[in-house]
Amino acid sequence: MAVIEAPQQPSSPPPRRRKPRRRSRLLTILGLALVLTGVGFIGYVGWELYGTNIVSAQKQEAVKEQISEDWANNIDSNAIGLLRVERWGSDYEMPIIPGSDLLDSKGRSALASGVGWYEKGVGPGEVGNFVIAGHRSGRGAVFKRLPDLRAGDIVEIETRTQLYTYQLRMNGDEIKVDYTTAWPLFPVPDPNARGATPTDELLTMITCAEMFSTDNRRVVIGDLVEVVDKPAVQAAPAAQ
Numbered sequence: 001m002a003v004i005e006a007p008q009q010p011s012s013p014p015p016r017r018r019k020p021r022r023r024s025r026l027l028t029i030l031g032l033a034l035v036l037t038g039v040g041f042i043g044y045v046g047w048e049l050y051g052t053n054i055v056s057a058q059k060q061e062a063v064k065e066q067i068s069e070d071w072a073n074n075i076d077s078n079a080i081g082l083l084r085v086e087r088w089g090s091d092y093e094m095p096i097i098p099g100s101d102l103l104d105s106k107g108r109s110a111l112a113s114g115v116g117w118y119e120k121g122v123g124p125g126e127v128g129n130f131v132i133a134g135h136r137s138g139r140g141a142v143f144k145r146l147p148d149l150r151a152g153d154i155v156e157i158e159t160r161t162q163l164y165t166y167q168l169r170m171n172g173d174e175i176k177v178d179y180t181t182a183w184p185l186f187p188v189p190d191p192n193a194r195g196a197t198p199t200d201e202l203l204t205m206i207t208c209a210e211m212f213s214t215d216n217r218r219v220v221i222g223d224l225v226e227v228v229d230k231p232a233v234q235a236a237p238a239a240q
Contacts, residue, residue, distance in 0.1 A: 088148075125162060202221060
């Protein structure tokens with residue numbers, strides 16, 4: 001008897017390998033995240049270096065306009081005066097704004113609108129340490145060129161009633177201290193003069209030592225050499 005063989009079933013094709021879609025998708029998301037992070041960082045740096053300068057320049061002009069208006073009316077403005085530095089050019093003029101300890105919110109606001117005055121020290125022309133500070137980069141960069149200062153340079157402070165002239169003792173790049181160093185704020189700005197009673201009228205200017213770092217500070221000190229009383233402002237005649 002003949003044997004009937006069952007027809008052979010065609011062999012099934014080998015299973016296809018799945019494409020690593022999930023891994024590819026994760027790599028795409030990761031790459032996109034890195035790109036967005038990079039763009040965001042560049043945008044942040046650009047804003048800090050340039051955008052804040054524009055905003056601060058507008059604030060500085062507004063403060064100077066207010067000073068001019070107040071002084072014309074024999075009123076002490078919220079800003080205590082104007083700073084001029086001979087070496088930085090005849091067009092350099094910055095408002096000096098009370099800044100408490102220069103680290104709180106009031107101090108940060110002062111530094112964003114001009115030069116900050118350390119209120120715990122003395123005022124311009126007074127015996128003791130008149131301390132002012134400013135940014136080197138961003139927010140107006142009002143003390144960007146502080147390291148360029150040289151011993152003997154003239155710094156002028158104008159208030160509503162007086163004109164004070166200070167002469168610097170040292171170069172602007174001569175003193176560099178850690179940001180935690182306190183002696184530049186002493187009544188006598190000297191590391192060996194803690195608790196000393198001041199006898200001279202001094203000016204101390206402070207800024208960051210490096211353009212993009214806040215770890216260190218540059219400090220320059222000056223002595224008061226001249227005080228000139230400004231002529232009294234004449235009241236405007238009453239309208240007829």
